[in-house]
Amino acid sequence: MQTAAPGEPLAVTLAEPRDFFNLMKPRVMSLVIFTAMTGMIVAPGHLHPVLAFIGLLAIAVGAGASGVLNMAYEGDIDALMRRTATRPVPSGRVSAVEAQSFGLVLAVFSVMVLGLAVNWLAAALLAFTIFFYAVVYTMWLKRFTAQNIVIGGAAGALPPIIGWAAVTGDVGLYPVLLFLIIFLWTPPHFWALALFVKEDYGRAGVPMLPNVVGDAATRRQIFAYSLVLAPLGVTPFLFGYATPFYGGAAIVLGGLFVWRAVGVLREREADRHHAARALFGYSIVYLFAIFSVLLLDAAVGPSLAHWVASR
The missing domain is CATH 1.20.120 (Four Helix Bundle (Hemerythrin (Met), subunit A))
Incomplete structure (x- = not known):
């Protein structure tokens, strides 16, 4: 893989499947899956194991959609930071438009699957989480206020509530x-x-x-x-x-x-x-x-x- 100093564009290379997977921020996804699963397990009531698996998968994909939309918008600042300069968008392996389209497809898919397979309250909470992270945090808070993490942290904190709502239909x-x-x-x-x-x-x-x-x-x-x-x-x-x-x-x-x-x-x-x-x-x-x-x-x-x- 080619490298360059922060702020210098890399030569465009053909995207690989792992580039699109990395756009989904898999380490963040693992935390979302774990905390959402906790919300499901501690919730009173019962959800069929197959539906629970589908629900958890939809929540994971929704978290991935948030990560993709975040990276699609932040390519300019990612290119300036050493720890993010080799991400798929700033490195040129995936264009911002491709990433944005991929993220929107994942977002719609995850919300619809969660709503149809489980319930619409959980789906609405997932949709709000994606919107909050991709729009409120990424496009506004992160660039304009030092309290970006404080307010934006709400998006990362919602998965247990979504998991609970998937089982109970309430909060x-x-x-x-x-x-x-x-x-x-x-x-x-x-x-x-x-x-x-x-x-x-x-x-x-x-x-x-x-x-x-x-x-x-x-x-x-x-x-x-x-x-x-x-x-x-x-x-x-x-x-x-x-x-x-x-x-x-x-x-x-x-x-x-x-x-x-x-x-x-x-x-x-x-x-x-x-x-x-x-x-x-x-x-x-x-x-x-x-x-x-x-x-x-x-x-x-x-x-x-x-x-x-x-x-």
Whole structure:
């Protein structure tokens, strides 16, 4: 594969299937699939396994559509950042028009399949998620405000609600709590990344928080959000939706998040953002772990609680 310095176009090459797959941001898709599946599993009621699979696939494709439309629009700024310059659009392997058409087809397909196979509330929530990420976040928030991640994080936080709605046909407090966990997780996760790639964002003119208010203020914001996120992660237990098994795990995971955030708060420029890198890595572990424990708790928690009570 050819390479070039940020901002310099690469020679046009023939697109491969993997280029269109990469446009869908598969790593982000994996998170969406996992959190949506969690919403489905913890929801009361029953959805036929085949319909559940179709619904989950539609949600995954909808997430992919959001990623494709995002990359179709951001080719100009992606070309200026080292970590994104080799993506299919800025590298010239896929044109912005091709990416946009691909994304729109995926979006319509995913929403229609979810509506026809499962229910239209889940489909409407998926359509709103795609619109919010592709239009509100990508076309407006990301380029014009340092609060882009805070507001835009709503799109990435909706999958548990969509999964819940796919099973129940409504929205309850429990999926809203899961939404809030992801929503409050998003700023410290992305701001930790922004601390050690701020030169990239600066080169592209993206107003990420470190580029606008500086590193010190960003570290304080990361710490503040972490202080809110840690207790919020325990709320499924506090509201009676999960057992003490989950509650204890959430306390430990949240405590480790705050500990990492303290490291970021104390970090200085000479440290070369080691603490920020550590928090960014742990934040991914945290989210997957918290939802994994929720799934495990839903599977064995009640039986375990009954066994403990009978001793």
